[in-house]
Amino acid sequence: MNALERHRRLRAIWASEPGMRGWLSTVNHNDLGRMFLLTAFVFFGIGGLLAMLIRAQLATPHSAFAGPQIYNQIFTMHGTIMMFLFAIPCFEGLAIYLLPKILGTRDLAFPRLTAYGYWCYVFGGVMLLVAMLLGIAPDAGWFIYPPLSGAIHSPGINTDFWLIGITFVEISAIAAAVEITVSVLKYRAPGMALDKMPIFAWYALITALMILTGFPPLILGSVLLELERAFGLPFFQAELGGDSLLWQHLFWLFGHPEVYIIFLPAAGVISTVLPVMCRTTLLGYGWIVAAAVGLAFLSFGLWVHHMFTTGIPHMGLAFFSAASTLVAVPTAVQIFAWIGTMWKGRPELHLPMLHILGFFCTFVIGGLTGVMVAVVPFDWQAHDTAFITAHLHYVLFGGFVFPILAGVYYWLPHVTGQRRVFRLGEVAFALVFLGFHVTFLAMHWVGLMGQRRRIPTYAPEDGWTAINLISSVGSFVLAIGLAMILIDVVLHVLIAARGKRNPWRAGTLEWAMMTPPPAYTFASLPQVDSRTPLADDPHLAVRLARGEGYLATPREGARETLCVDIASGRPDMHVVYPANTRLPVTMSALTGVFFLSLLVKFYWTVPLALAGVAILACKWVWGNGRREDPEPVQVREGITLANAATARRSPGWWGTLFLLSADATFFGALLFGFAFLWTVAPGWPPPEWFAGAMVMAGIGGFGALIGPAAMRQAIRANRRGDTALPGIGLALVGALAVAAACAAVMVQTPAPMGHAYGATLLVLGGYGLFHAGLGALMAGFLAARVLRGFTSRVRQAEFSIVSLWIDYLSVIGLLVLLAAYLPGLLS
């Protein structure tokens, strides 16, 4: 088979459907990555327009441009859109587009999940936009502190749009994070051991792990606040045993890691692009990996520095002040390693490099002002002034937008296969750089003069008029610069000037393919022996197209790739991906119906939507299996691999593991909330403790203990060739027992509307009930699979996945029962 014929056959296998249908049914990372990025930049444009409105409002004193009601919506939506609908999805899009190519494989781990996440993002984002167009957008600030955002002070639907819309969007973040984690760990080119991974993959992995542990507290907070608003469960009402500080803790437990979730991918872009621009390799690869890991963890210990003025004891503040200054150390390691890389090589001033220099200037200032506000007494003055607004824009624009623009210009030739013709980008960069610094240096200054954040207007006597005008003029220069970048990119796409295949002479694998990239990426998968395989062998692309790699023979119309051992990169599984399907978009639409029903309080469609999602989920998984044992596949001369369905630790198992780690963080945050209210909130202890029937606790405890044992028995029986049904049946019974006990907790909890204690138990019980229901559904599903012959001694992957869920159910079931029964017993 020659290269052209291989290309034709692979293209037939991997092609998306033509036209609009293709948009809805594609599951390919190439399409979805670009769709993600495009959508994210549309939201960037919208958020940018809102920023222009803010600056127009503040340009002159006593501005009559917008009243406070509208102005509050504008700045709330600006922050919300930029954080949730631009920055995070932009990273997701970049990672989805880039990772399979840079890792030397054909697609991400769970293609349909990519599509599901994308549609959740689009639908959730559109919900927020509709709210904005109708003039009922959220208006309580992007961190919507209760009680201001509670039902009493914000009775309208505005805040519900935030809580429900953002939670909907977060599904896509969690989905993408699971996807990225498993892809980086398992879906790499053969031979790509951990130390040979491109640095961007390390950053993506760390960021994804951070999303898995950073977002659940926010989702929990949103759920609790929506429960309070909709059903009067008083989690944040001080007079009923709640505490508004709980929201701040949950929000910033997410909110601070969020800053680094945004910065780390950008650092990954810099670490990838900078060495190429300097014609050298990255200085201190291992140090940078360690620094990124350190940064990720430290960022989870900083959240209270957003709460320095809430009256927390000084020692508590001191811990977080110390951690906040310490986080500058791994940042400094990275910054200086990059500068060292520049000294090591010969920097060339291409356009991406200009944006990287822009990053250095801006981000270093943002970091230094960040260290200043980490000092408690300084923060007591600067907190909630324009100084903070300026600081955070230096960090986010410097730490994300400049690197992403560098990335855009670096990878654009890869996406289009073309080159730039006009030199518009250089002028645009100059305008963006100048405009940005004028805008926000001025804002630092006016902040130090006492201008608060979020004020709709000010008086001439305040003496801020000139500075604000300068800032507004700067912001319009910035906007013109960004518009020119947009024009530049559009021209690049429209003017068909054929580019070279590897224009930057980069060493990473994404350039070892034709551009624009085909849906299957690599005609055959490379063997990787260094961090820069393309630099070692400049003809790699041609050799791979000729089929001198793994999986060179397309077969049976199957989209194939292979998995590797995490540490060594040795190939260990053969994987066949699902093909185009409209299941993801349908399922996310149904998910949307669920959220929309909650939003408009049309509750009788909620169970219908939930049932629909559950049915589609079953259909989704049901389609994966086969009824005969798969033959091992020869992936290359002398190397034969078994199919993933025969593995104990299949990709699905890994995905489940990381999804559960996010779930566990959610549960941990819930337990933290319980403990926090107990120790800090006024109005505790509650008037009445939970005193449920001990027999229900016994039943639940029994169910929790029997489930994991039963599943293990089922797995052993299946492996012996015996029937696994008794074990699965027992696991089902165990899950139902846990469900009954949790339901009893929910029914018997004392006055959930009267005190936060009862409300918390209600949510804990609900959490347990939901997971028990899920466990029962899975056990039932597995039994059906066994009965229909979809499993065998060899095809055992599904057993270990269900077993993982049952184990998790067992742990949280016991903890829920303990949390419910123990306080009552002790008192």
Added chain:
Amino acid sequence: MLAGGALIFALVMVLLLLSFTRRAPAGGEARQLRVWVIGLGLVFPLAVLGALLAYGLVIGERLLAREEPEVIRVSAEARRWTWRFTYEDAPGRRTEGVLHIPAGRPVDVAITTADVIHSFWVPRLAGKLDAIPGHVNTLRIEADRPGTYRGLSAEFSGAGYGGFTFLVSAHDAAGWAAFVEDTER
């Protein structure tokens, strides 16, 4: 702090610029790592930050509202969009929008709120401290000389937030005595 920050920024910029002019890399990779990563990346920030942190903590400790015999106690309760002040030395006296204090004496303000979160901030007297439902936070302020000081609420509180300000009126000893006695009458 600002000057130190500017110095560090200048250092980074100079290093960046030099990378374009310098050609020969200084020694092998191990040596470069020692200079860039260990020297500039680890040791330098740790030293600077450690000193800064210690300085911040010392100042912070000094600003705390410790027990003192001379302290005047007042209470501040925020609601949208006004502050109500009450005085321990003048029971039954309540002022709205203006806080009266004696100059030259430490004053503890017990801050709380009747509705949403607000923040008590008199830039020239002290840092800010939040008013949080169900909690009472205590802020130590002290005015060196008599006069009127502008105060702001610095936590977004909805539609009337922009104009949510108040005044602190610091009296000399006689003025304060007159203010306190006014109640007894």
Added chain:
Amino acid sequence: MKDILRILIAPLLWLAAFSAVYGLLGLICGHGIGGTVLGLSLPRVLLIAAYGLAILLQAALLAALYHPRLAARSGFVRFVSRITGWAGLVAAGYTLFPVAVTSSCL
């Protein structure tokens, strides 16, 4: 996966210890725990003990990462896991040292 864990474990331990000490402070201040032991205030003694324990655990973990039987086989993972191990130890010492010097519940 074990190699990834080796890299992540030390900072994870720091995060756990950091949160635990902060939680302990919350408990002490929330419940007004007071009293003295050997002339020192009980809260201070408890907090310093927790601080010491955290440092001890980090040091033990670091030693394990250097131990030939427990260290990773890959040289790269050994290198990175030892840096993060040191980072955990330094972070514990640096971020929790306020237990010794600042006032606890003011």
